[in-house]
Amino acid sequence: MTKYPLYLAPMEDVTDPAFRLLCKRFGADRVYTEFVNADAIVRDVASTMRKLRINDAERPVAIQIYGREPESMADAARIVEQAHPDIIDINFGCPVKKVAGKGAGAGLLRDVPKMLAITRAVVDAVHTPVTVKTRLGWDESLLRLPDGTPFIVDLAQRLQDCGISEIAIHGRTRAQMYKGDADWTLIGEVKHNPNIHIPVIGNGDITDPVRARQCFDQYGVDAVMIGRATFGCPWIFEDIRCYLEGRELPRRSMSWCMDVLKEHVERSIEWVGDERKGIVHSRRHFAASPILKGLPDFRQTRISLLRAETKAEVFAIMDQIVDEYGALYEQLKK
Numbered sequence: 300m301t302k303y304p305l306y307l308a309p310m311e312d313v314t315d316p317a318f319r320l321l322c323k324r325f326g327a328d329r330v331y332t333e334f335v336n337a338d339a340i341v342r343d344v345a346s347t348m349r350k351l352r353i354n355d356a357e358r359p360v361a362i363q364i365y366g367r368e369p370e371s372m373a374d375a376a377r378i379v380e381q382a383h384p385d386i387i388d389i390n391f392g393c394p395v396k397k398v399a400g401k402g403a404g405a406g407l408l409r410d411v412p413k414m415l416a417i418t419r420a421v422v423d424a425v426h427t428p429v430t431v432k433t434r435l436g437w438d439e440s441l442l443r444l445p446d447g448t449p450f451i452v453d454l455a456q457r458l459q460d461c462g463i464s465e466i467a468i469h470g471r472t473r474a475q476m477y478k479g480d481a482d483w484t485l486i487g488e489v490k491h492n493p494n495i496h497i498p499v500i501g502n503g504d505i506t507d508p509v510r511a512r513q514c515f516d517q518y519g520v521d522a523v524m525i526g527r528a529t530f531g532c533p534w535i536f537e538d539i540r541c542y543l544e545g546r547e548l549p550r551r552s553m554s555w556c557m558d559v560l561k562e563h564v565e566r567s568i569e570w571v572g573d574e575r576k577g578i579v580h581s582r583r584h585f586a587a588s589p590i591l592k593g594l595p596d597f598r599q600t601r602i603s604l605l606r607a608e609t610k611a612e613v614f615a616i617m618d619q620i621v622d623e624y625g626a627l628y629e630q631l632k633k
Contacts, residue, residue, distance in 0.1 A: 303515055303543045304328040304522035305536050306467075307529060308502055309363040309388065309432070312580070315350075317508035317566035319357050322529060322560070325537040328522070330434035334390045334404075337366030337375035351382040361430065363385035366391060367402040367413070376421045377567040378430075386464075389421060393435040394473045409521050411454065415461055422462035431458050431504070432467040432524075438474035443487070455489045459497050467500035467524055475526070480504060487518035500524050507535075508542030515543070531560060531588025553628040554621045557589045561614055568610065575608050593631060594624050602621050 307314060307322045309331035311536060319330040330348055355359050364373045376387055391414055392628040393404030407414040418455035422429045429456025436442045436450040443449055453465050468489060470481030492498040498521035506513050506528040514523050529535055534551065541548045564586060568577030587606050591597065600620060607613045 300329055301501060303540070305511070305539055306500065306522055306524040307331060307536075308524045308526035309361070310526055311393075313353045313530070313583070315567075315570055315580075316352065316354055316357070317563060317570045318529075318567065318584075319360070319534065320347060320354065321533040321563055321592060322536060323357055325534045326540045329361065329365050329386075330357050331361045331388060332384075334365045334393060335379070337364050337368075337372045338499050340364065340375040340378050341371055351379060351530055353382060353384060359385035361388045362556075363388040363390050364421075364430070365390035365398060366417070367405050367407070367578045369413075369416045372417045373420040373424035375546045376424045380427050383554075383604075384427060384541045386430050387421065387425060387427050388417060388432055388467075389463075391431055392469050394434070394476050399473055405434050405629070408434065408473060411457070413455055418457075418458055418461040418463060426473065428464040429462065430465040430467065431463050432469070432500075433458075434469045434473055435482060436472050438472050442472070444626075449488055450486050451485050452489050452492050455499070456494050457494065458530070459495060463497065465500060465521075466553055467502055470501065472505035485513055486520065490521075491521045497520065508539045511539045512543055517545075527587070531584035531590070532558070533563070534559065541554075553590055553625045555618045556588075557621055560584065560590075561617060574610055578608060578613055579611065590628065591620070592628065596626075 305328050307319065307330040311333050314331055314333050323330055335350050351362060354549060360381060362379050363374050364379060365571045366375065379387055390404050390632045391407050393399060418431065441450055445452055450633055457464060468486045470483050470486050484500060486501045489495060489608035490540045494506055500522045501514050501518060502524035505514065505523050511523050514520060525535060538548055564578060564581050567581045568574050570579055571577040577612040582605055
């Protein structure tokens with residue numbers, strides 16, 4: 300493991316094999332699958348079981364599962380173990396209503412006894428290391444216990460006592476969703492709690508190399524997990540690694556970056572098995588890619604790119620963007 304481990308955060312409809320392999324190539328030390336529904340695993344739903352497919356080139360790779368009952372989570376973990384992941388991760392952090400509102404993901408922050416029961420059941424069910432990803436708490440009102448102890452510090456210790464091997468903490472409450480700034484102060488309090496002996500991974504607002512270095516230095520975390528900043532920018536891992544190790548950042552032309560996005564489109568089509576669906580699956584990366592930020596008079600071109608439905612159309616528009624904006628992109632980067 301490197302001195303400054305960098306992990307790709309698990310994200311629904313994002314961290315499929317196509318994207319995981321790209322991030323791995325650019326230096327992600329660990330990648331995570333999309334979260335997988337435990338009940339659907341137990342029912343052997345084909346679309347869900349497909350998410351358990353992993354490639355040796357991805358390793359170390361974690362499969363993340365979520366659910367709301369200890370029994371089904373333990374059964375799902377046993378099935379997941381047969382896919383031979385390096386880690387089985389439990390999602391106690393997803394804030395979306397369809398998950399948290401049904402008592403899974405971050406919803407379990409309101410039912411700590413059940414969260415602990417699920418964790419113990421999964422740990423006891425498998426031989427693979429089990430980790431947890433969670434948030435600071437349900438909302439601002441529940442960030443501290445009556446005695447003043449931060450909720451997440453107490454929770455991390457109790458989860459550790461259940462036998463997990465690591466904890467990843469997103470520095471927001473469920474109520475915040477993805478709004479506001481991530482609070483790394485509380486993540487740091489978990490890391491510096493003398494009763495915590497497992498690695499602590501910090502997550503939230505790691506958008507550039509400088510911020511990654513600050514989080515390692517100020518809060519002492521054992522690793523940082525990068526999520527939305529990877530959209531359309533899998534090379535962010537290499538950028539951060541170079542900065543952390545004092546090496547010069549690679550100079551990347553718009554053409555080079557666009558070639559990586561094209562490769563992602565091709566990998567997505569191959570993974571999905573359908574040209575149009577693979578392109579649709581990749582669109583969030585076009586929309587969010589930093590190479591397309593700040594370009595003048597770009598609105599109509601962006602719309603055309605996001606509406607294109609064939610690989611030929613998409614690639615032709617990408618080539619047009621490089622021709623029209625490549626030189627300007629170089630100037631904006633200086």
